[in-house]
Amino acid sequence: MPLEQSSDERLPGVSVTISAYNYAKFLPEAIESVLAQDYPEFELIVVDDGSTDNTSEVVARYGEKVRYVHQKNAGLSAARNTGIKTARYDFISFLDADDHFQPTMLRKIMEAFVKLSRDFAVVACGTSYMDITGRDLETKSLERKSTPEELTCRDFILKNCCSADAVVVRKSAFAECGDYDTTLRSSEDRDMWIRISARKRFYVIPERLLRVRRHPNSMSKHADRMKNNARRVILKAYHSRIVSHCDVVFWLRVFSFLHFQAAWMYRDEGRRGCAIRDMLFSITLWPLFRNPKRLNEPPWFRLRSVIRFSRELLHLA
Numbered sequence: 001m002p003l004e005q006s007s008d009e010r011l012p013g014v015s016v017t018i019s020a021y022n023y024a025k026f027l028p029e030a031i032e033s034v035l036a037q038d039y040p041e042f043e044l045i046v047v048d049d050g051s052t053d054n055t056s057e058v059v060a061r062y063g064e065k066v067r068y069v070h071q072k073n074a075g076l077s078a079a080r081n082t083g084i085k086t087a088r089y090d091f092i093s094f095l096d097a098d099d100h101f102q103p104t105m106l107r108k109i110m111e112a113f114v115k116l117s118r119d120f121a122v123v124a125c126g127t128s129y130m131d132i133t134g135r136d137l138e139t140k141s142l143e144r145k146s147t148p149e150e151l152t153c154r155d156f157i158l159k160n161c162c163s164a165d166a167v168v169v170r171k172s173a174f175a176e177c178g179d180y181d182t183t184l185r186s187s188e189d190r191d192m193w194i195r196i197s198a199r200k201r202f203y204v205i206p207e208r209l210l211r212v213r214r215h216p217n218s219m220s221k222h223a224d225r226m227k228n229n230a231r232r233v234i235l236k237a238y239h240s241r242i243v244s245h246c247d248v249v250f251w252l253r254v255f256s257f258l259h260f261q262a263a264w265m266y267r268d269e270g271r272r273g274c275a276i277r278d279m280l281f282s283i284t285l286w287p288l289f290r291n292p293k294r295l296n297e298p299p300w301f302r303l304r305s306v307i308r309f310s311r312e313l314l315h316l317a
Contacts, residue, residue: 011110013041014091014168016101017083019076021049023097024058026213029134030097031058035065039106045069045086046097049079055097077180077188084174093168098213100130105209109168112148112205121173121200122193124162126208132215139208148205153197156190157237158254159261159295164189166210173200186222187229191236198242223265223274230258256286257295260302263309272313279306 016034020027027046034044044066046059050073059068069086071079084092091110095101109123116123129137155161177195180188196202234254237243243250259282267275283302292301 011039011041011114012091013043013089014039014093014106014110015043015045015083015087015089015171016093016095016106017045017047017080017087018095018097019047019049019079019083020051020055020097021073021076021079022051022053022055024051024053024055026098027055027058028061029100030095031062031066033100033102034095035062036103037101037106038103039110041089042106043067043088045083047071047079047083047086049073049075075182075185077182077184080188081179081182084171084179087171090171091168092171092174093165095165096212098215099165100211100213102209102211104207106168108205108207108209112203113168116201116203119201120203121170121196122167122202124167124202124204125210126204126206127163127166127210127212128208129212129214132213134213137214146206148203151197151202151204153194153237153242154250156193156197156202157234157243158250158257160187160190160193162193162204163210163212165212169196170200176200184229184232186226187233190230191233194233194237194242198240223262223269223271226265227258227262230261234258252286253289256282257289258282259285260305263305267305267309267312272309272316275309276306276313279309 018030018034031044031046046066046068048055048068048070050071056068056070059066067086069082071082080094083094091113093106105125109125112123113120128139131137151161173196177199181191184191193202238245238251259278263275263278263282266272266278279302289295292299298304
């Protein structure tokens with residue numbers, strides 16, 4: 001899709017909000033990755049979600065460069081909502097306390113915003129991954145986003161297509177679409193992107209400008225919670241009729257892919273019996289995805305997974 005030049009919009013300010021809960025050991029790297037941005041106009045807010053470590057002392061080292069907001073522990077969604085309400089600028093970006101921005105993150109996303117029409121509420125970027133020490137991890141080579149593209153609510157209902165922190169969002173979108181759902185303990189970002197993309201437009205640039213840390217304390221390691229919250233988000237979208245209930249094929253694909261993802265989460269927790277169960281259920285719901293690359297998966301990805309899980313289970317036996 002060609003970019004549309006907007007002549008009346010110059011590079012505006014961005015409020016970057018870091019949500020922090022007992023991650024003082026990682027927080028300096030996150031803060032410094034924001035302060036190192038080559039974009040000239042931003043503020044940095046750290047929302048301390050009731051940390052019991054020395055998070056406040058870490059933030060104090062940076063003086064006036066960082067605004068500090070403390071709240072009683074209420075969860076990630078509540079911390080992001082606090083950041084939105086505290087933000088001074090009309091554009092908002094999010095960062096978890098253990099992740100990093102690349103130095104060009106804000107500039108490249110805001111340059112895209114300026115070229116797009118005002119009905120675009122979100123611009124997102126690609127993500128790379130690192131381990132707990134900051135060492136780069138291998139990223140899938142099947143990424144479909146080699147060029148900029150627009151995503152719709154159907155894309156996000158089927159699969160969460162971008163990381164929670166890989167975005168800059170118009171603040172007005174939250175006023176129109178609502179706050180983050182504080183009852184969700186995961187998948188709250190997917191829920192938000194579905195709601196926004198159902199009303200506004202969502203654009204993705206392919207550059208990997210966010211580095212996400214993978215470690216044992218990541219929420220993505222809790223398979224049951226992740227599966228249940230993802231299911232709740234999908235059911236919210238279903239009951240809101242964003243996509244018609246008559247589109248049975250679409251919804252079968254959605255729930256099929258949900259069980260595929262759950263299977264891998266179970267496998268990563270060592271629960272290989274649950275992994276095989278969910279993978280077979282995924283295949284039963286929808287036998288064949290004709291364009292697996294669109295899902296960032298190889299051909300016959302579920303059959304290959306069943307074979308792999310079965311071999312691992314037999315090896316353990």
